[in-house]
Amino acid sequence: MQRGRFPLAELPTWCMLNNITFAxxxxxxxxxxxLGLVAEKHLRRENDELPALLTIPKELILSAATLDGYAKESKDFRELLDAAGRQVENPAPYWGDILLFLLAQFILSSPDYKGGLGASTAWTQYFKLLPTEIPVPTMWSESELSLLRGTSLEASSYEPAVSAKLIALEREFNRVRDAVTQLQRWNELVGIGGGITLNDWILLDAIYRSRSLALPNSGESMVPCLDLVNHSSPATAYFEENAQDEAVLLLTKGANLLEREELTIDYGHDKSAAEMLFSYGFIDSTSPAKNIVLPVESMDDDPLAKAKLYVFGSAPNLKIVDSDTGIPRWDAPFVHLMCLNDEDGLCFKVLQETDGSQHLRMFWQDLDVTEEAENMEIIIRGHKLCRIFRLRAITVVLGMIQRQLEALATVDEKVILVESERPHIQQAASQLKTVEKDLFKRIHQLLEHEQTELFQDESVTTYLAAMNGTQQDSTDDEDFS
Ligand SMILES: C[S@@+](CC[C@H](N)C(=O)[O-])C[C@H]1O[C@@H](n2cnc3c(N)ncnc32)[C@H](O)[C@@H]1O
Structure with missing residues (x-):
């Protein structure tokens, strides 16, 4: 289906008709x-008195609350929502519903649409102004995606974040398409002009992901015109909701902008490079936030793996965080749990309650630690083998980082093969690799150092000697390599 077009020159009239004010x-x-916002004149804020630079009425804010309002006003949209919406829980309960709202605006604003649905909304016209290309990785080509190999966004040996998102989007798109077949009118509409495709659905997701912001009262929302403000950190402006629940853009205290200078907001200075690239399609090279999150996989040969994962309760990951001192730290609560076995004193029991219900409980040295699965690192500290446990955990993390570094090195050699790809995408992927490689290398060095120290520790050498003694004829030695 063709996208409608809304020339920028018509935006001031649309804003006037919809009570959006620019100052x-x-x-x-x-x-x-x-697009972005620039100062029309010298702007300077030294005190609290500057009026809002941009004011958007609350009824135009696309949030969970206003979405409900649209559903009440429009029978057609309610029908679509009832059949295909309100089922997606991740990342926000109404994420899928917002995509359905954007899908309705896409159809209503398309030149292929010849009427039949009720009145359009203010968003129908504004939707045509939104970009058709967004540089987020879910919209990259196959060969562009290969540039991410070895990074936390496309970690080769784990479930890759971008592919996982694309799979989820395809599943969701198919579900919506199936649900819409029950609705004769919508079914016809999604089929007009070549129809709505999976790529359109991926675009709608990218639009919302790259343009939504967290308002203090309305929560995660998309706000027309406020979504035109680009990012920098530090920023020269910020947004909030005023006493009338309008969304407003205000100049940051101390900001001093010359005529034609760009105004910016901060999309989140604590977001990692991977998060920025995933959500917005660019990386802020001046951002101080440097961290990496990788999924942790349990060991294939661990008979307790399922029970450990069940009790742990959430998706295990390894987080590496940089610090001002340049010495990064790591945190991986599940790794400490996965390195404990029954011979160390870890066991699982199914307890039956008086009402007949059964619960899996985890015990460490006969103590029920089911609720402490995230804190095993602390719980095992006093144990006589705690250095052995630490050595195992470090070895697991070192292995993960080693694999990432190897994958990143292979990609470096392949980059030449995709020279034909869009330069800004290549640059973003290369920025991500540089940031992550640097952090991986530094944490690798620290861990190797700690590993060497642990190997020299008396409790470790005694333990390993005893292990080697008992298992001399076995090939089953504890492997710390
Ligand atoms: C909320 S929109 C901002 C308006 C957008 N520029 C437009 O044309 O509609 C966010 C998108 O703007 C672009 N963007 C914002 N800040 C940027 C920056 N500092 N560097 C590069 N691109 C940026 C990215 O494409 C991002 O996905």
């Missing part, structure tokens, strides 16, 4: 960033 700022093309 001292205007929308402009910004080199390399699409």
């Amino acid at each position: 001292g700022v205007r929308v402009a093309d910004i080199e390399g960033r699409g």
Whole structure:
């Protein structure tokens, strides 16, 4: 289906009709960033008295609450929502519903649409202004995605974040398509002009992911015109909701902008490079936040793996966080649990309650630690083998980092093969690799150092000697390599 077009020159009239006010700022093309907001005159804020630069009425804010309002007003949209919506729980309960709302705007604003649905909303026109290309990885080509190999976004030996997202989007799209077949009118509409495709659905997801922001009262929302403000950290402006529940853009205290200078907000200075790339399609090279999150896989040969995962309760991961001192730290609660076995004193029992219900409980040295699965690192500290446990955990993490570094090195050699790809995508992927490789290398060095020290520890050498003694004829030695 063809996208409708909304020339930028018509935006001021649309804003006037919808009570959106601009004060001292205007929308402009910004080199390399699409549209953005610039100062129309010298703007400076030294005290609290500057009026809002941009004010958007609350009824235009696309949030969970206003979505319900649209569903009440429009019988057609309610029908679509009842059949295909309100089922997606991740990452927000109404994420899928918002995509359905955007899908309805896509259809209503398309030149292929010849009427038949009720009145359009203010969003129908605004939707046509939204970009058709968003540089987030879910919209990259296969060969562009290969540039991410070895990074936390496309970790080769684990479930890759981008592929997992694409699989979820395809599943969701198929579910929506099936649900819509029951609705004669919508079914016809999603089929007009070549129909709505999976790529359209991926675009709608990218639009919302890259343009939604967290408002203090309305929560995760998309706000017309406020979603035109680009990012920098530190930023020159910030947003909030005023006493009338309008969304407003305000100049940051101390900000001093010359005419035509761009206004920016901070999309989240604590977001990692991978998160920025995943959500917005670029990496802020000045951002101080440097951290990496990798999924942790249990050991294939661990008979207790399932029970450990069940009691742990959430998806296990390894988080590496940089610090101002340049010495990164790591945190992987599940790794400490996965390195304990029954011969160390870990066991699982199914307890039956008086009402007949059964619960899996985890015991460490006969103590019920089911609720402490996240804190095993602390719980095992006093144990006489705690250094052995630490050595096992470090060896697991070192192995993970080693694999990432190897994958990153292979990718480096392959980069030449995809020179034909879009330069800004290549640059973003290369930025991610540089940030992550540097952090991986530094944490690897620290862990190797700690591993060497542990190997020299008396309790460790005694333990290993005893192990080797008892298992001399076995090939089953504890492997710390
Ligand atoms: C909320 S929108 C901002 C408006 C957008 N530029 C437009 O044309 O509609 C977020 C998108 O703007 C772009 N963007 C924002 N800040 C940027 C920056 N500092 N560097 C590069 N691109 C940026 C990215 O494409 C991002 O996905």
